[in-house]
Amino acid sequence: MEWDGYIRSENYREKCYSACAINESYYLVGKWARDPHSAAVAKLSADGDSLWTRYYGGNASIFNCSTQSTDSNLVVGGDSGELAENGSYDAYLVKLDGDGEIIWEHVYGGEYGESFNDVVPTNDGGFLCGGSSSSFGNSRQYYIVRTDSEGEELWSGSYGTESYEVGTAITETSDGGCAIAGYIPNPGGKEPQGGMALTRIDPEGEEMRTQVYGGNEYERCFDVITLADDGFLIVGTTNNFGVFHAGYLVRTDSDGEELWMSTFYIGDDGETATECYKLLLSDNGGYMLIGRSYTHDGRQYFLAETEADPVSVPRLVDLSYPSELSLDAPYPNPFNSATNFAFSLTGTDMLKLSIHDLNGKEIAVLSEGTRSAGYYKMTWQPEGLPSGAYCVRMETSRKVQVRQVVLMK
Numbered sequence: 001m002e003w004d005g006y007i008r009s010e011n012y013r014e015k016c017y018s019a020c021a022i023n024e025s026y027y028l029v030g031k032w033a034r035d036p037h038s039a040a041v042a043k044l045s046a047d048g049d050s051l052w053t054r055y056y057g058g059n060a061s062i063f064n065c066s067t068q069s070t071d072s073n074l075v076v077g078g079d080s081g082e083l084a085e086n087g088s089y090d091a092y093l094v095k096l097d098g099d100g101e102i103i104w105e106h107v108y109g110g111e112y113g114e115s116f117n118d119v120v121p122t123n124d125g126g127f128l129c130g131g132s133s134s135s136f137g138n139s140r141q142y143y144i145v146r147t148d149s150e151g152e153e154l155w156s157g158s159y160g161t162e163s164y165e166v167g168t169a170i171t172e173t174s175d176g177g178c179a180i181a182g183y184i185p186n187p188g189g190k191e192p193q194g195g196m197a198l199t200r201i202d203p204e205g206e207e208m209r210t211q212v213y214g215g216n217e218y219e220r221c222f223d224v225i226t227l228a229d230d231g232f233l234i235v236g237t238t239n240n241f242g243v244f245h246a247g248y249l250v251r252t253d254s255d256g257e258e259l260w261m262s263t264f265y266i267g268d269d270g271e272t273a274t275e276c277y278k279l280l281l282s283d284n285g286g287y288m289l290i291g292r293s294y295t296h297d298g299r300q301y302f303l304a305e306t307e308a309d310p311v312s313v314p315r316l317v318d319l320s321y322p323s324e325l326s327l328d329a330p331y332p333n334p335f336n337s338a339t340n341f342a343f344s345l346t347g348t349d350m351l352k353l354s355i356h357d358l359n360g361k362e363i364a365v366l367s368e369g370t371r372s373a374g375y376y377k378m379t380w381q382p383e384g385l386p387s388g389a390y391c392v393r394m395e396t397s398r399k400v401q402v403r404q405v406v407l408m409k
Helices: none
Strands: 014-022 025-032 038-044 050-056 062-068 074-079 091-096 102-108 114-121 127-133 141-147 153-159 166-172 178-184 195-201 207-213 219-226 232-238 246-252 258-264 273-281 287-295 298-305 339-345 349-356 362-371 374-380 388-396 400-407
Touching (some): 074 127, 091 127, 102 153, 127 178, 178 232, 195 232, 195 246, 207 258, 246 287, 339 349
Parallel strands (some): 114 166
Antiparallel strands (some): 025 062, 062 074, 074 091, 091 102, 166 178, 178 195, 178 219, 232 246, 246 258, 273 287, 287 298, 339 374, 349 388
C-alpha cells in the first residue's frame, strides 16, 4: 500500500460510494452531510492530497456511481434530490471536467422517483445507466437509460414484475445490448429477503430473459461483468447453501444460465460475514474482489484474488509495500502447458517481462509498460515451441533479473 487517508468535513458524515482514477488523479463520489446531505465529488492527487470538494444537485441528492468518459472526464450518476421538477427525485447524470465544473447534466424518470446505482461507458462513446424506478410499474422496478456521449437519452425502460426489484449493476454485451443485475423478492416472497437476479436486454431496450439465482433466504447482488465468452460473473452475498452472509459468486453463460457458483468467507477469524462490492479481471485469468468483512473486532476492507475458472477460494492480496525488487522462481518448473512468474516492484517503474531462448533471442513479451509498486503474477502459455530451456527476463530502470524455466512436452 502506497498511502491511505481520509477526507473529513465539519459534520463528520461523509459517505463514499464510488471511486474513479483519471489522469493520475482520484475522484471520490458519494454524499456529504450539509443539512441535508448533497451529492459530492472530491478530487485527490496521485499522492492522496485533497485538491477540491464540490457539491451538486438539490437537497438530499446523492451520487452512487462513476466512470471515465472517452475524453478523460468524469461522469457520475445517482439521484437529483430536490432538483427534480416534479417535486420527487429523478435519476441524475452529470459530466464534470478536471476542475469539477459541470460540462452537462441531465435528469431522467417519471413522477415518483428514480435513481442510478451504476453507470458504464458504451462502445459508441455513450453511457448505460442502471438503477431503480417507482414511476413506471406497480412497484419498484429495474430502470435502465442508454444515452449518447452528451447524456441525451436514446432509450429507457423499466423491467420486472409487480414485486420490488432493485438494480445494482449494469454491463454492456457484445451485441450492443446490456444486462442488469440486482435482487428481487425470493420465491417465498419473504420481504425484505431477496434473490440475486440477472436480466438481459437487447440493443433496442427490449427485455429478453431474467434468471434468478440462490434460494429462499436473504441474498443481495452488488456487481456484474461481461466475460470474453459473453457469459457473466455476478457477485453478492447470500444466506443460502448452509452459510450466513457469505460472499457469493455466480458464473453464467451468455443466456444467464448458471455454470457454477461459489460461497466463501474472507477474514482473519474464520467464518466472518463477507460482502463483495466490486469485480475486476486479474492478470492470471481469475478475478479480483473488493469488499468488506465483519469480524468480532469490527469491519475490515479487503482486496482478494481467485484463480481462473473453475473458481478457487479467494485469498487476500498482500497490500504491504514490497521491500525488494525481485523476480521469483517460475512455478511449476519444469512445466508442460503453462507456468507462472511472480514479481514485485518497490516503486513505480518501467517494466518489461519477456521470454528468451538460450541464445538470447526474444520469443515473447508478457508485459511492457509502467507499473506501480506491488506484487504481481503473470502466466506464460507457450504455443508452437519445442521442449527445452528458456529464460524469463525482468527489466526495470534499476535492475535486470533472469530466471530459467524448462518446457517439457
